[in-house]
Amino acid sequence: MVHKYPHEVTIYEGGPMTNLALAISLDPQFPELAEELVFMGGSIAPQTDNPEFINTPRHEFNFWFDPEAAKVVLRAPWKKMVCTPTDISIKTRLTSAMIEQIDKAGTPLARYVARFYQSAPGADIMWDELAAAAWIDPSIITKQETRFMSVDLDRGAGYGNTLTWSEQDKPALTLQPVEIQVDLDHDKFYRMFISLMSAATPGR
Secondary structure, eight states: TTSSSSOOOOEEEEOOSSSHHHHHHTTTTHHHSSSSSEEEESSSSSOOOOHHHHHTTTTTTHHHHSHHHHHHHHHOOOOOEEEEEEETTOOOOOOOHHHHHHHHOOOOOHHHHHHHHSSSTTTTTTTTHHHHHHOGGGGGEEEEEEEEEEEOOOTTTTTTTTEOTOOOOOOOOOHHHHEEEEEEEEHHHHHHHHHHHHSOOOOO
C-alpha cells in the first residue's frame, strides 16, 4: 500500500514492533514511503503508584517483548513518528460508567465491548485506544515534546528499557526525532471513545 499510495498511508502499531522490523528488512523503502508511524510503546518517567513502573520506569511491554525490533524501527527513516508512551497512557481510565453508556447504544460493537469489559487492576488503562484516538484527532493531545528515542540492548537489568535524548544531549548515532505525547484533554478523549464505540456499524 505504501508503494501504491506513497506518503499517504499512516502505519499504526499497537504492540511489539516485530512485524515492522521484518517489513523493513524485506523492503527498506517501506518507512520513507509511509506518511507517518503512530505507535503505543516506550516509557520514560511515568507518575504512578503502580509497582511495575515505580521499580522499572523505563520498562514497557511493547519494547521489552522484542527490543531489537524496536531499535530497528526507531532508527528507520520515517517521515514522522508519534509515540503514545506509558507516561500519558496511565492518565486514562475506562470506567464502568463509560461501559454502561456504551452498552445503551445496543449496537453489536457496544454489546461486545460491554460483555468483555474487565475492571481488573491495570485492565482499565486505555493504552492503544489513546494512540488511535490521538491519530484521528490530534487536538486530544494538549502537550507533547520531541525527543530522540532508542532501546537498551545491553544484556543486563536494563535490557529493553526505553532510551531518550534531547537535541542537545543525543549521542553521535543514527537517531530519528519522535513526537512524544505528554498530556491530554481527558473529557474530549472520553467523549470521542464513547461516541465511536456507540456508533452504528458503517453501511447499516
